[in-house]
Amino acid sequence: MKKYQLFLAAAAIALSSCGNDHDVFPEIPEDPEVPKLEVEVLEYRPAPGQFINENFDVKTMAEANAYAEGRFKSGYFVSLGAFGGYITVKMPEEIKNQKGYDFGIIGNPFTNSSEPGIVWVSEDTNGNGIADDTWYELLGSDEAKRNYSVTYHRPAEVGDIEWEDNQEGSGVIKYLPQFHDQMYYPNWIKEDAYTLTGSMLAPRTIFEDNVWKNQDFEYGYADNLGKDSAFDKDGRYLYNQFDLDNAIDLNGEKITLKSIHFVKVQSAILKNVEAIGEVSTEVCGFVLF
Numbered sequence: 001m002k003k004y005q006l007f008l009a010a011a012a013i014a015l016s017s018c019g020n021d022h023d024v025f026p027e028i029p030e031d032p033e034v035p036k037l038e039v040e041v042l043e044y045r046p047a048p049g050q051f052i053n054e055n056f057d058v059k060t061m062a063e064a065n066a067y068a069e070g071r072f073k074s075g076y077f078v079s080l081g082a083f084g085g086y087i088t089v090k091m092p093e094e095i096k097n098q099k100g101y102d103f104g105i106i107g108n109p110f111t112n113s114s115e116p117g118i119v120w121v122s123e124d125t126n127g128n129g130i131a132d133d134t135w136y137e138l139l140g141s142d143e144a145k146r147n148y149s150v151t152y153h154r155p156a157e158v159g160d161i162e163w164e165d166n167q168e169g170s171g172v173i174k175y176l177p178q179f180h181d182q183m184y185y186p187n188w189i190k191e192d193a194y195t196l197t198g199s200m201l202a203p204r205t206i207f208e209d210n211v212w213k214n215q216d217f218e219y220g221y222a223d224n225l226g227k228d229s230a231f232d233k234d235g236r237y238l239y240n241q242f243d244l245d246n247a248i249d250l251n252g253e254k255i256t257l258k259s260i261h262f263v264k265v266q267s268a269i270l271k272n273v274e275a276i277g278e279v280s281t282e283v284c285g286f287v288l289f
Contacts, residue, residue: 030075031230031238034104036285039072039089039263041065042131045189047196047267048152048161048173049081049280050180053187064188077108077282080117081184082163082173083270084150084196087283088131089263095121095288096259101241104230105265106284107223109237112213116221117281118144118199118268119242124261131262136247136255137199140220144199146252150270151195154185161185165270174274203271203279212276220246222265223281239287 030036044064046052058064068078068087078087095103105119118137125133137144149166152173161173161184173184204215219226222240230238244257267281 031232031287034230034238034287034289036072036106037092037288039069039091039286041068041072041087041089042262043086043088044068044078045086045196046079046186047081047083047085047150047280048184048186048278049079049085050176050184050277051079051280051282052081052184053182054180058188060188064186072283072285075284077284080265080267080281080283081186082150082152082272082278082280083148083200083267084198085280086196086198086264086266089286090129090131091261091263091286091288093288094259094261095244097244097257098289100243101228101289102244103263103289104239104241104287105222105263106239106287108282108284109216109223109225109229111225112211112215114204114214114216114221114224114226115279115281116140116201116217116224116268117265117283118201119220119222120264120266121244121247121257121260122262122264123257123259131264134249135264136249136257138220138242138244139246139248140201141218141226142201142220144201144268146199146250147197148200149195149197151193152185154189154192155183158183171272173278174272176274176277179277198266199268200270201268203269205269205271205273205279212273214279221268222283239285241289 120135122135153162159175164170216225219228228241269279271279
């Protein structure tokens with residue numbers, strides 16, 4: 001989540017629609033030359049986190065997908081929670097692989113607050129309009145730990161969310177009722193435990209000058225102030241840009257894609273600091289160049 005401590009000195013900054021409903025964010029402007037796409041949300045399956053279930057109560061995946069679509073249309077963020085949480089969307093048109101960047105994803109990063117999400121893409125090879133074909137990761141700057149899995153457990157009552165991974169690790173997603181006092185485990189996940197698998201990045205969370213900071217990654221991730229970020233003429237963040245030429249298969253081998261139809265963004269870091277909570281990717285929308 002975005003950090004409270006970072007904003008004590010920035011209370012005069014306008015509230016952003018693409019930011020959380022409690023913290024103060026730099027305004028995220030829209031690019032008039034690159035309009036936001038109206039995507040169809042196919043699956044919104046976040047990991048537990050401080051913005052999950054907050055100010056919305058849905059009971060089914062269909063309702064959760066409709067909630068996420070509504071947030072995008074209204075210019076608000078959708079939180080993916082802790083590691084592994086993801087959202088899958090169908091683009092309104094085929095995205096062709098062209099020279100340079102092919103599409104963009106709007107996040108809400110700012111200085112010392114990057115919460116990277118790994119991006120996956122898929123082509124509708126079988127032509128059925130369903131995201132059931134092979135997924136390919138878009139390679140970023142950092143070495144990822146692939147096929148990493150975390151299982152989250154529903155608590156008996158509102159509180160910390162226990163987890164364990166597939167490498168004998170365990171911990172909790174810390175409950176911080178002073179900031180967000182609802183249940184952090186998604187209401188529409190019916191199982192008492194669920195597992196999320198993906199590629200994990202090493203965190204860049206540091207404590208410096210009495211402030212927690214999530215430092216930037218070089219390139220290749222959503223919700224990150226990398227060198228692939230687009231900015232307006234005043235230097236304000238617009239979105240992150242992605243190139244289909246960076247696609248790799250599950251073995252890490254480069255693959256050539258002519259076009260894609262589906263995009264998945266997945267929270268890539270498992271890091272929880274008691275003072276600020278979990279690192280969680282946020283997505284505000286998608287753009288096509």
